[in-house]
Structures are given as C-alpha cells and as structure tokens.
Amino acid sequence: MKNVWRFGTRWDEHGRRGTSIFKEIFLKYNIAFAYTHDCLKMREGDLISFSDGYDIIAIGKAISPPAFLEKFDISYDPKHCEYFQDSQITGCRVKIITLSEEDCFVYKKRGKFCSVYQEKERINVLWHKYTENNRDGSDPKLNIFHWATKELSQDAFLCWLIQWSSKGNITVNQSLHEIGKEFLNTLISKFIPSFTLPQGSIVKVFKQYKYIDIAVKIETPSANYAILIEDKVHADIYNNLDNYLSSLKKDETFRDCIDFFPILIKTGDQFSYDKASTANFRIFLRKDFLNFISRYKDKCSDHPMLSDFYSHITSIEKEVQSFQNKTIGLWTREWNPWKGFYSYLSQHTPFITWNYVANASGGFLCSRMDGDSVKKLGELGLLYWQIESNKKSLCLKIGEVYANNSAIRDKAIAIVDEYISENKIQGIDPPARKGCGCYMTLKIVKQENWLGRDDEIVNMEQIVDRLCKFAQMIEKITEKATDDEVK
Numbered sequence: 275m276k277n278v279w280r281f282g283t284r285w286d287e288h289g290r291r292g293t294s295i296f297k298e299i300f301l302k303y304n305i306a307f308a309y310t311h312d313c314l315k316m317r318e319g320d321l322i323s324f325s326d327g328y329d330i331i332a333i334g335k336a337i338s339p340p341a342f343l344e345k346f347d348i349s350y351d352p353k354h355c356e357y358f359q360d361s362q363i364t365g366c367r368v369k370i371i372t373l374s375e376e377d378c379f380v381y382k383k384r385g386k387f388c389s390v391y392q393e394k395e396r397i398n399v400l401w402h403k404y405t406e407n408n409r410d411g412s413d414p415k416l417n418i419f420h421w422a423t424k425e426l427s428q429d430a431f432l433c434w435l436i437q438w439s440s441k442g443n444i445t446v447n448q449s450l451h452e453i454g455k456e457f458l459n460t461l462i463s464k465f466i467p468s469f470t471l472p473q474g475s476i477v478k479v480f481k482q483y484k485y486i487d488i489a490v491k492i493e494t495p496s497a498n499y500a501i502l503i504e505d506k507v508h509a510d511i512y513n514n515l516d517n518y519l520s521s522l523k524k525d526e527t528f529r530d531c532i533d534f535f536p537i538l539i540k541t542g543d544q545f546s547y548d549k550a551s552t553a554n555f556r557i558f559l560r561k562d563f564l565n566f567i568s569r570y571k572d573k574c575s576d577h578p579m580l581s582d583f584y585s586h587i588t589s590i591e592k593e594v595q596s597f598q599n600k601t602i603g604l605w606t607r608e609w610n611p612w613k614g615f616y617s618y619l620s621q622h623t624p625f626i627t628w629n630y631v632a633n634a635s636g637g638f639l640c641s642r643m644d645g646d647s648v649k650k651l652g653e654l655g656l657l658y659w660q661i662e663s664n665k666k667s668l669c670l671k672i673g674e675v676y677a678n679n680s681a682i683r684d685k686a687i688a689i690v691d692e693y694i695s696e697n698k699i700q701g702i703d704p705p706a707r708k709g710c711g712c713y714m715t716l717k718i719v720k721q722e723n724w725l726g727r728d729d730e731i732v733n734m735e736q737i738v739d740r741l742c743k744f745a746q747m748i749e750k751i752t753e754k755a756t757d758d759e760v761k
Contacts, residue, residue: 277320278390278397279313280381281306281365284326289384294326299357300370303350306334307343307357307365308387314364315389316340322368323390323397328380330393331373333400338367371404396604399596403589418579419586425507428541429487431583432505433479436490440477450577453570458492460566461501464556465535472496484525486518491528500531504555508542515553539563541587543594543613545620545628560587602666602721603728609639612663615732616641622738624745625661638664647745649752651689654682657748659741666721668744670702673713683714690716693751719744 283300286293300306306322307313318339324332338346343363350358357363377400381393390397419427437443438454455471462469476493483489488503502522504515519536522528538550539558547557567574567584574581594614597605605611616628616639624647631640641661648658655672662669672686687704694702694717701723705715724740726732 275395275398276401277317278323278394279316279320280323280325280330280383280385280388280390281308282384282386283324283331289327291327295357296324296326296331299354300324300368301332301372303348304368304370305343305346305348305365306336306368306370307363309360309363310387311362311364312387313366314340316366318366321397321401323381323393324370325381325384328382328384330379330381330397332370333373333397333404334368334370335401336366337369340364340366371401373400377403395601399600399604403593417582417585419582423507425487425505425509428507429481429505431579432488432503432539433481434579436477436488437479439471439475441474442476449573450580453573453577453580456569457566458490458501460562461537461558462499462535464537464558465533480527484518484521486522489522489528491531497533498531500528500534502534502536504536504538504550506538506540506542510544511538511547511549515550515555519553541590543610543617545616560591563587564591597732598734599731601728602726602730602732606663606666606728609663612639616661618734619661619738619741622734623741625659625741631662635664638662643745643748647748649748651686651752652755654686657686657752659744659748666725668719668724668741669705669715670717670719670748671713671715675712675714679710679712679714680708683708683710683716686714687716689755690751693747693754699747 281300282289283294283296284290285295306324316336318336320336322334322336323330324334341364342361343358343365344361346358346367348358379393379396381390419431422428422430435454435457438447438450439458440454443454444451454477458471458477459469462471471492472494474495478491478493480489480491481487486502487505488501490501490503492499492501500522502519504511504518515536515538519534523531523534528534536553536555537558538547538555540547541560541563543560550557564584564587567580570580571584574584590610593608593610594617595611596608597611597615597618600611605615613628616625619625619641620628624643624645625641626644628639628641631638640663643658643660648656651657651672655675657670657672660669660671661667670690672683675682693699702717702719705718709715721727724744725737
C-alpha cells in the first residue's frame with residue numbers, strides 16, 4: 275500500500291473559505307506544494323490527497339521527487355510568481371484526479387501538509403478505482419458511461435450493438451458486425467440453445483416502442499423473429515411484462531414473426547427476478563454481459579464504445595465483490611459492496627431477501643431472514659433478524675403489529691431477555707430507544723459481534739456461522755415461549 279500525504283489548498287493563514295488555489299495553481303500546473311520543508315519527506319510514487327478545508331476533493335500521485343519549488347522548470351503565468359519564486363515552498367509534480375461528488379469525503383485534520391494515516395487505505399482504493407480499467411490509465415471520466423448512467427443511455431448502447439448485426443453493416447465494419455451477430459445469438463440462445471443468426475438476416479431495432487424499451491425484428495430468408503428487451507440498470511421491475519409481450523404480438527410490424535423472445539437485461543443488482551421469470555422472460559445479467567464481451571476483449575481497443583461499456587460494467591462488478599477484499603470500514607460506506615455481501619448471504623444463510631428501505635436520512639439497504647427461519651412468537655407477531663447497512667447492525671425485530679404495540683413489544687422483549695439471561699449470551703443489547711411501530715426492534719447486535727471490526731477483512735465463513743446460530747436462537751426462543759407468555 276502506497277504512502278499517502280495531504281496538501282491543504284487554502285492559501286490563507288487562517289484557512290478561510292474561498293482561498294483555495296487547487297484549480298488555479300495545482301490543477302493548472304500539475305503540481306502540489308506547501309509552505310514547509312516537510313514535503314521533502316515524500317517519495318516519487320507516493321499518493322496525495324487535496325483538501326479544501328476538511329473536504330478531500332482530489333487525489334494524485336507524485337511523479338517527481340520532492341524539491342524546492344523554485345527548482346522546477348515550470349512555465350508559469352507571471353501573476354503566479356509569488357508561489358514559484360519563494361525559497362521556502364517545497365512540493366512535487368503530481369498526476370491529479372478530481373474526485374466525483376460521491377467519492378469526496380471529510381477528513382477532519384487541517385493544515386498545509388501532513389501524512390495521512392486514518393484514510394490511507396481509502397485513498398489507495400480510490401486511486402485503484404480511478405486508474406484501473408481506463409485506456410489512458412488515469413481518469414474514468416473519459417469513459418462515456420461515467421456520464422451516461424441512465425437506462426436510456428444503456429438502451430442506446432444496446433440498440434447500437436444490435437444494429438451492427440444487420441446484413442448491410444458487414445461492409446461498414448466486419449468486426450462489429452460479427453460481434454453484433456454473436457450478441458443476438460447469445461440472447462436467443464437463452465431460448466434456443468446454439469441458435470445461429472442466418473446469413474443475410476435483416477435486423478430492425480425499435481427504441482421505446484409501444485412502451486417497450488427495445489423491440490427487435492429479425493427478418494431471415496426462412497422466417498421472422500422478434501426480441502422484446504426490458505432494460506434495467508438499478509431500478510427493480512415494476513412493469514406489467516405480460517402486457518408488453520401481448521401488445522407486441524398484436525402489433526402490425528411484428529405480426530408475421532413466428533417466435534417472440536422476451537428478455538430482461540439488467541446491469542445492476544436486485545434480490546429476485548421472479549416477476550420476470552413468471553412472465554416467461556429470460557434473464558441476462560451483468561455477469562452474462564461480462565462473459566460475452568470478454569470473448570472479444572482483444573478487439574475492444576479497436577471499438578471505444580464497446581471498450582467503455584466493458585470497463586464500466588467491470589468496475590461495477592469489482593465494486594460489488596469488493597466486500598471480500600476491502601476492510602469493513604471501507605466497503606460498508608458504499609452501496610454496491612453491500613449488494614454483493616447480501617447476495618452472498620442469500621446463498622449461504624437464512625438471510626434470503628434484501629432491498630432498499632427509504633427513510634428521511636436517505637434510506638439504507640437491509641437484508642432479512644425469510645422462509646422457515648422466520649418464526650411466529652405466539653400471537654405477538656413474527657420474530658426475525660434484519661441487517662441494516664446504515665448502522666451496520668444486526669437487529670432482532672417483531673412485526674407486523676397493528677394494535678397494542680407498546681405492550682406487545684415489552685412482552686416480546688421480556689421473553690427474549692429471559693432466554694438471553696438463561697443462556698448467558700453476550701453481545702446482544704437493547705436499542706437506543708424503543709420503537710412503537712408496525713415493525714419494532716427488540717435487540718441489537720453491534721457490528722463487531724457479528725460482522726467484524728472496521729480494520730478487518732470479512733471472514734465470510736465465520737459470519738455465516740454466526741448468522742446461522744442467531745437464526746437457531748429464534749427457533750429456540752419461540753419453542754420455549756409458553757402459550758400464556760405470548761398471548
């Protein structure tokens with residue numbers, strides 16, 4: 275892990291707002307400096323963070339050894355001579371990357387220059403994120419999909435890729451024509467294994483057609499086919515997919531098609547795709563896209579659009595899986611690693627369902643026990659565990675409760691307390707305040723007692739074992755509680 279240093283950008287003795295020279299000097303001349311000789315402790319290759327007050331707004335990498343600023347051969351504007359001719363100022367040349375709004379963070383230490391310890395790993399991870407998977411090895415903002423994040427942009431990319439498969443485009447770019455054909459083959463193979471698009475096929479693509487994201491008509495020498503694509507990035511599926519398919523079958527343009535292939539394409543993550551499967555849609559996920567484009571990885575450099583999309587979804591996948599290799603304190607600040615973490619739990623523990631929960635603070639992702647692991651505590655309600663990403667807590671809940679909420683809550687707490695006391699269980703605490711809603715928290719297991727400390731890497735085997743034991747605890751509590759206690 276690289277050493278990290280912080281440069282304050284407010285060129286004012288008292289650090290007042292509005293005095294930052296980040297854009298005017300540091301970014302313009304690709305340099306970092308401070309009014310101190312301490313900068314000479316740096317080494318070429320060290321990482322740098324730039325702060326405006328407490329806010330870290332950019333990161334960088336030292337691309338020269340540190341030195342007195344007057345030693346650098348820089349063609350600067352004469353109005354900036356006060357910085358470059360002062361014999362007390364030291365610094366180095368820097369490759370600078372401005373952080374996106376979501377990646378900026380607060381580091382509560384001021385001053386013109388210092389070593390960074392508390393956020394060292396975080397800045398290393400950010401540098402890796404911004405420099406990996408980019409053609410120039412520096413700025414992910416050069417990737418069109420850094421800016422084109424909406425579903426309509428993904429619709430446009432899919433339309434572009436599919437349109438290349440039509441027979442007339444082989445003379446425009448044979449390589450992209452073959453990739454487009456193989457993409458159609460891959461989609462249709464979800465229905466007809468080893469399907470191959472016949473030579474000379476005419477492919478017509480319709481975007482936002484009859485409320486359908488993408489409709490594709492394939493005219494082959496022997497028959498016509500249709501593909502209906504419901505395209506999603508992050509949003510869950512709420513639409514009436516059955517109606518989309520039936521309306522396309524009745525449409526004049528598609529009426530002569532002998533087969534219809536409805537497909538859900540999603541590059542984000544969600545817990546369940548049952549709605550799509552029930553409507554007979556096949557599922558094409560990010561992992562399918564990665565598998566497909568990786569077959570043409572050697573050709574991606576020749577096709578920037580394809581290369582950008584591959585880099586984009588690769589970076590998403592790495593973020594989702596980063597819960598396995600980042601420290602807990604780092605990945606739990608982000609949403610994508612929680613999705614990967616919850617998806618893993620859904621395959622190995624009773625914590626099967628997960629979703630977004632809205633609240634006034636911006637919401638959080640939660641994972642809940644489901645199925646046979648949820649037990650009824652007599653007439654009081656259902657007893658279950660829930661993980662909440664915003665607090666990193668494991669919460670014992672009861673619900674749904676619609677009447678006598680406080681009395682039911684207190685009865686349930688008493689039953690749980692008795693079990694905890696009898697079995698001398700440590701690490702399960704009462705919540706900071708008692709709720710009185712439809713779903714109420716009875717107990718909380720703090721982060722370190724189920725997930726781990728912030729400076730640790732998750733031990734998934736250990737976490738799975740702990741969660742399964744907590745699930746068994748609910749079964750034992752509900753079995754032990756007498757009918758009289760829970761009425």
